Amino acid sequence: MSGNLQFNKIMAAGLTAALVIVVARVGVDALYHTEPPAKPGYAVEVAEAPAGGGAAVVEVDPDWGTVLPTADVAAGEKVFGKCVSCHNVEPANANMTGPGLWGVVGRATASHPGFAYSDGMKAHAAEAPTWTYDQLYHFLANPAKWVKGTKMGFAGIKKPEERIALIAYLHSKGSTLAIPAPDPSRQPGAAPAAGTAPTQPAPKEGAVATPPSGSTAGGPLPTGPASASAAAAPAK
Ligand code: HEC
Numbered sequence: 001m002s003g004n005l006q007f008n009k010i011m012a013a014g015l016t017a018a019l020v021i022v023v024a025r026v027g028v029d030a031l032y033h034t035e036p037p038a039k040p041g042y043a044v045e046v047a048e049a050p051a052g053g054g055a056a057v058v059e060v061d062p063d064w065g066t067v068l069p070t071a072d073v074a075a076g077e078k079v080f081g082k083c084v085s086c087h088n089v090e091p092a093n094a095n096m097t098g099p100g101l102w103g104v105v106g107r108a109t110a111s112h113p114g115f116a117y118s119d120g121m122k123a124h125a126a127e128a129p130t131w132t133y134d135q136l137y138h139f140l141a142n143p144a145k146w147v148k149g150t151k152m153g154f155a156g157i158k159k160p161e162e163r164i165a166l167i168a169y170l171h172s173k174g175s176t177l178a179i180p181a182p183d184p185s186r187q188p189g190a191a192p193a194a195g196t197a198p199t200q201p202a203p204k205e206g207a208v209a210t211p212p213s214g215s216t217a218g219g220p221l222p223t224g225p226a227s228a229s230a231a232a233a234p235a236k
């Protein structure tokens with residue numbers, strides 16, 4: 001008998017222990033089941049914070065004295081494939097749907113003989129008399145936004161590196177506009193004192209017969225430190 005009693009005690013102890021474990025597990029599970037939903041919510045917020053900060057990065061116009069000598073002219077020729085349906089860029093400089101572009105870099109805006117420019121482009125020539133590197137860079141990003149009323153029906157080239165290569169290619173096609181000296185204020189991470197840049201005359205002496213307006217070669221626009229699209233607004 002006593003052996004049976006002993007057995008019962010052991011069984012009872014074992015069952016109790018098992019019960020405790022089960023109850024504890026259920027309790028723990030319950031805890032974990034309620035927590036996870038809260039965590040992803042926080043995770044999303046954390047992920048968004050750095051993205052917002054990154055968007056505040058300010059884009060500066062290219063430092064032409066640095067980027068042009070090393071630009072990929074062959075890549076620029078490929079990009080120009082988007083222009084050939086409307087533009088000729090050979091010395092004959094025939095007008096097509098668009099004006100001949102031989103020597104357009106540094107050329108007076110809306111000046112190619114025999115081409116009927118839009119009123120919008122003529123008005124633009126009054127504000128920006130020369131196709132400087134900066135002017136082409138902004139115009140080619142979004143023609144209709146940079147030159148209101150232009151009849152150039154082209155959406156634009158968004159990627160800065162593609163525009164730089166394209167401008168280097170155009171420069172190789174009959175342009176005598178000098179490549180400016182490197183400008184430290186346009187280097188990535190340059191001090192915000194970049195506003196002093198436009199007062200320095202562009203080193204293009206003897207380059208093109210571009211009269212006083214040539215001083216805009218350094219750009220009347222680089223003071224706008226915003227991205228290509230955002231910079232379009234203040235200059236107009
Ligand atoms: C659908 C035809 C078309 C395409 C494509 C096109 N253009 Fe034009 N482009 C024009 C027309 C039309 C004008 C004249 C705009 C005006 O008078 O408003 C023009 C004007 C220009 C001018 C100003 C020239 C000057 O003499 O003042 C430049 C620079 C230019 N285009 C470059 C380009 C480049 C580079 C590309 C390719 C990335 C391109 N265009 C693609 C039709 C086009």
